[in-house]
Amino acid sequence: MTRLSMLARRGATLARRGATLARRGATLARRGAMPALAVVTALMFGAIVIVITDFENLSKLGSDPLGALGGALGGVGKGYGAMLSGAFGDPGRILTALQSGSQKDIATAIRPLTETLVASSPLIFAGLGVAISFRAGMFNIGGDGQLIIGALGATTTAIALAGNAPAAVILVAAIVAGTVSGGLWGFVPGFLKARTGAHEVITTIMLNYVAAQVVLFGLRSDFLRAPGSGQPISKVLTTFVDVPSILDLPAIRLDYGFVVALIMAVIVSWLLFRTTKGFELRAAGFSLTAARYAGMSAGGSMMLAMFLSGSLAGMGGSFMVIGTVGQLSNDLSGGIGFNAIALALLAGLRPSGVVLAALLFGALTTGGKLMGIQSGIPFDLLFFVQALVIMFVAAPGLVRMIWRIKAPSVEPEVVA
Amino acid sequence: MRLELRDISKRFPGVLANDRISISVDRGEVLGMLGENGAGKTTLVNILSGLYRPDAGEVLIDGKAHVFHDPAEAIKAGVGMVHQHFMLVPVFDVVEAVALGAETVSGILGRFDRAAARARIVELSERYGLNVDPDAKIESLPVGVRQRVEILKALYRHSDILVLDEPSAVLTPLETDELYGIIRSLKETGTTVIFITHKLNEVLEVADKIVVLRRGRVAGTAIPAETSRQELANMMVGRDVELVVPKGPANPGDVVLSIRGLQVRDDRLEMAVDGVDLEVRAGEIVAIAGVQGNGQTELVEAIVGLRAIDAGEMLIGGERIGHVSPRHIADLGVAHIPEDRGRDGLINQMTVADNYILDTYHREPYSRRGVFDLQAVAARANQGVLDFDIRTPSIETTAASLSGGNQQKVVVAREFSRPVRLVVAAQPTRGLDVGSIEYIHRRLVEQRDAGAAILIVCTELDEVLAVGDRIAVMYEGRIVGVLAGAEATHEAIGLLMGGATFGGAAA
Numbered sequence: 043m044t045r046l047s048m049l050a051r052r053g054a055t056l057a058r059r060g061a062t063l064a065r066r067g068a069t070l071a072r073r074g075a076m077p078a079l080a081v082v083t084a085l086m087f088g089a090i091v092i093v094i095t096d097f098e099n100l101s102k103l104g105s106d107p108l109g110a111l112g113g114a115l116g117g118v119g120k121g122y123g124a125m126l127s128g129a130f131g132d133p134g135r136i137l138t139a140l141q142s143g144s145q146k147d148i149a150t151a152i153r154p155l156t157e158t159l160v161a162s163s164p165l166i167f168a169g170l171g172v173a174i175s176f177r178a179g180m181f182n183i184g185g186d187g188q189l190i191i192g193a194l195g196a197t198t199t200a201i202a203l204a205g206n207a208p209a210a211v212i213l214v215a216a217i218v219a220g221t222v223s224g225g226l227w228g229f230v231p232g233f234l235k236a237r238t239g240a241h242e243v244i245t246t247i248m249l250n251y252v253a254a255q256v257v258l259f260g261l262r263s264d265f266l267r268a269p270g271s272g273q274p275i276s277k278v279l280t281t282f283v284d285v286p287s288i289l290d291l292p293a294i295r296l297d298y299g300f301v302v303a304l305i306m307a308v309i310v311s312w313l314l315f316r317t318t319k320g321f322e323l324r325a326a327g328f329s330l331t332a333a334r335y336a337g338m339s340a341g342g343s344m345m346l347a348m349f350l351s352g353s354l355a356g357m358g359g360s361f362m363v364i365g366t367v368g369q370l371s372n373d374l375s376g377g378i379g380f381n382a383i384a385l386a387l388l389a390g391l392r393p394s395g396v397v398l399a400a401l402l403f404g405a406l407t408t409g410g411k412l413m414g415i416q417s418g419i420p421f422d423l424l425f426f427v428q429a430l431v432i433m434f435v436a437a438p439g440l441v442r443m444i445w446r447i448k449a450p451s452v453e454p455e456v457v458a
Numbered sequence: 459m460r461l462e463l464r465d466i467s468k469r470f471p472g473v474l475a476n477d478r479i480s481i482s483v484d485r486g487e488v489l490g491m492l493g494e495n496g497a498g499k500t501t502l503v504n505i506l507s508g509l510y511r512p513d514a515g516e517v518l519i520d521g522k523a524h525v526f527h528d529p530a531e532a533i534k535a536g537v538g539m540v541h542q543h544f545m546l547v548p549v550f551d552v553v554e555a556v557a558l559g560a561e562t563v564s565g566i567l568g569r570f571d572r573a574a575a576r577a578r579i580v581e582l583s584e585r586y587g588l589n590v591d592p593d594a595k596i597e598s599l600p601v602g603v604r605q606r607v608e609i610l611k612a613l614y615r616h617s618d619i620l621v622l623d624e625p626s627a628v629l630t631p632l633e634t635d636e637l638y639g640i641i642r643s644l645k646e647t648g649t650t651v652i653f654i655t656h657k658l659n660e661v662l663e664v665a666d667k668i669v670v671l672r673r674g675r676v677a678g679t680a681i682p683a684e685t686s687r688q689e690l691a692n693m694m695v696g697r698d699v700e701l702v703v704p705k706g707p708a709n710p711g712d713v714v715l716s717i718r719g720l721q722v723r724d725d726r727l728e729m730a731v732d733g734v735d736l737e738v739r740a741g742e743i744v745a746i747a748g749v750q751g752n753g754q755t756e757l758v759e760a761i762v763g764l765r766a767i768d769a770g771e772m773l774i775g776g777e778r779i780g781h782v783s784p785r786h787i788a789d790l791g792v793a794h795i796p797e798d799r800g801r802d803g804l805i806n807q808m809t810v811a812d813n814y815i816l817d818t819y820h821r822e823p824y825s826r827r828g829v830f831d832l833q834a835v836a837a838r839a840n841q842g843v844l845d846f847d848i849r850t851p852s853i854e855t856t857a858a859s860l861s862g863g864n865q866q867k868v869v870v871a872r873e874f875s876r877p878v879r880l881v882v883a884a885q886p887t888r889g890l891d892v893g894s895i896e897y898i899h900r901r902l903v904e905q906r907d908a909g910a911a912i913l914i915v916c917t918e919l920d921e922v923l924a925v926g927d928r929i930a931v932m933y934e935g936r937i938v939g940v941l942a943g944a945e946a947t948h949e950a951i952g953l954l955m956g957g958a959t960f961g962g963a964a965a
Contacts, residue, residue: 316829316830316832317825317828317829317830318819318820318825318828318829318830319828321812321819321830324808325805325808325812325816328805328806328807328808329801329802329805329806331801331802332801332802332803332804332805332816333805334764334784335762335764335784335794335796335802335803335817336784336816336817337783337784337785337788337817338785339783
């Protein structure tokens with residue numbers, strides 16, 4: 043009797059869990075559907091551009107229409123094929139390399155994949171930063187500045203400690219210093235907004251320029267600059283401090299910075315959704331007045347969000363200079379701070395989504411390079427595709443129109 | 459013109475908003491349309507004004523069937539709308555705002571003939587007693603006058619059927635009376651008026667005929683002379699409703715809130731609260747009556763710590779309140795039901811559970827050392843949903859998708875989820891339907907009987923009289939009179955609200 047009822051209860055619990063899981067799965071699918079469709083649509087438009095800019099092929103349209111069509115499709119296939127193998131490597135080649143056991147062959151075969159992860163890593167850091175600030179209602183456009191100030195902090199610390207401390211100490215100190223300097227650079231606009239109401243979009247953009255000049259100034263000093271170089275480039279740091287590699291293979295740059303990026307995604311997710319600080323940030327982001335009425339400090343949330351946002355970007359910059367890139371230059375960022383905004387929006391400001399979107403952007407960047415070399419389609423097509431992805435994410439109505447999808451029906455009002 | 463709606467049905471995903479509704483109004487007749495939020499009033503109005511097309515049924519004007527594809531066609535057919543939210547360009551003057559889209563033009567270039575428009579507006583304004591200055595800027599006009607500009611707009615477009623959607627929601631009692639006068643003069647000149655509201659008194663006051671909607675259907679019709687508030691309320695809700703707030707005599711105890719000579723400035727740094735003395739004791743409900751904008755908002759904000767005190771003193775439970783945070787006030791056991799729940803009381807994009815802990819999230823059992831215990835949150839939020847009868851699919855539903863009454867229940871459930879000594883409720887029933895109002899009142903009385911001091915700010919006289927054990931009337935930043943609830947009358951309070959001084963004021 044009791045056993046039966048216990049079984050029944052257990053069955054009911056299981057059924058309930060199953061239902062919850064199914065609901066979660068459906069929610070995930072719903073969340074992912076629009077961004078995925080946006081990416082597909084953008085690639086489709088990219089294909090159209092590949093076709094209509096292939097003048098050699100177009101000129102055949104009159105004499106050999108079928109051949110022109112075939113050529114057009116072939117061009118797109120070749121271009122995107124090159125992009126895919128450039129981003130993820132050639133599976134067959136990876137397999138044979140693994141069988142041969144030659145370290146050099148394996149490294150060559152998997153390099154596209156690891157380079158994608160290397161490119162994604164700073165995007166994850168900066169994207170998480172953007173997600174935090176946007177969640178708190180702060181439009182942090184200053185990721186670029188925060189990233190290179192973080193890199194500057196890490197570089198300065200590493201060079202100052204070089205030869206005076208063990209490599210492990212230098213490593214940790216450089217990352218901490220870089221993270222904090224990026225955080226402080228982000229804190230400034232947060233503080234200005236909370237205390238004076240200065241709009242963060244203006245202040246963060248302006249601080250990007252200031253940051254660029256600060257880094258240029260720093261790189262003029264003999265302390266930082268690579269000896270004998272006329273360019274604004276720092277000494278190579280990886281000769282005395284280097285983030286450990288995940289794979290012990292020649293010429294593979296992938297290091298534990300990527301793993302730290304993934305761990306940060308988990309931490310940020312936990313912070314936003316499991317802690318009271320995260321609750322305050324989200325509340326302030328939705329409604330400053332309601333947050334104030336509930337007894338929260340709105341200004342405190344702004345400053346904290348901006349500090350954390352800058353810290354993450356700064357951490358990303360630090361891992362670049364003492365890891366994958368190896369030295370500081372004034373063009374270190376190359377727009378990562380701006381791409382981070384785009385991918386954070388693509389991710390719906392969710393940390394897990396940021397990781398996926400950063401991987402996508404990383405793949406586009408590394409894959410695009412090979413596409414440029416192999417198929418003659420300019421690398422710049424990638425910027426075009428990236429821009430379209432963002433546009434389609436920002437305008438879901440447009441994607442629905444293209445694919446003729448009905449808008450989700452509004453939740454019917456619960457009758458009082 | 460005679461308007462007839464025949465078997466109108468309209469379905470939205472998941473809801474049958476209008477289910478075979480048939481209504482008719484004669485020329486020069488005022489139809490009062492009564493119904494709770496979600497009863498289908500707005501859908502019906504949108505069909506009438508051409509925003510929606512019905513799935514079935516027809517709209518007949520003077521016996522002729524019409525199908526409106528857009529609002530312009532409805533206007534052309536003589537149906538004029540006055541929406542709840544005004545659609546006026548703030549920087550325009552009255553003539554420009556009224557004529558916009560229906561300008562009289564002259565010459566080949568189509569120059570706006572302002573003089574002609576102005577003359578017509580002045581004429582209309584006089585004929586219907588609208589009393590609108592044609593040259594005033596919209597942004598400088600009080601809400602009541604803006605509404606009259608909207609009415610002018612409809613009349614200017616030769617509307618013979620005027621639809622007023624919840625017109626009194628934004629008006630003071632005096633402005634509401636003026637509106638009734640305008641409706642009567644419209645009626646005399648043969649205009650057909652449809653007056654939509656959820657307030658019982660209004661339909662009884664102004665309508666010739668009443669139709670009650672409930673859950674998308676006509677629940678009944680009535681003639682004002684032959685019905686009662688009680689009967690209408692029951693029809694609206696579909697069960698017997700307590701219209702009188704059921705409460706025993708107050709049993710006042712110690713002073714919980716004590717205010718002496720309080721001065722508070724508003725956002726423009728004007729003195730909004732100018733020397734208020736007030737005491738609220740445990741176990742009593744003090745209602746502050748007054749026309750909106752006489753310092754009530756600033757007074758409440760000062761009490762709950764959202765606004766700095768300029769001068770004077772305030773004690774809550776014996777503790778002197780200086781420059782303190784809202785959280786400190788809440789920790790003293792003060793529950794606050796904000797005036798604008800959508801903006802200040804709730805975060806619409808967050809879930810019911812999140813909103814339930816919006817000001818207690820940092821305490822146990824919801825969180826420990828800054829980390830949430832999500833199971834505890836869910837358990838308590840579910841309990842709150844049960845205790846306060848909050849109609850929501852789950853605690854994970856966003857606040858935005860709840861009805862107004864249920865949103866307010868979330869606020870009240872939250873505020874009463876911690877120990878309460880003083881309740882500060884600003885317009886706690888504004889915009890709610892009869893059922894929800896009844897519920898909120900009952901909960902307030904429960905708190906009173908459990909020994910809390912209740913301060914409630916109200917602009918509606920009926921509510922003030924129904925709930926207040928003592929009634930303090932606020933006018934231009936001061937308390938101009940305090941009356942015992944049992945002795946107070948409509949007239950006495952109405953006079954005080956208008957600024958008349960009262961013999962033996964300030965108790």
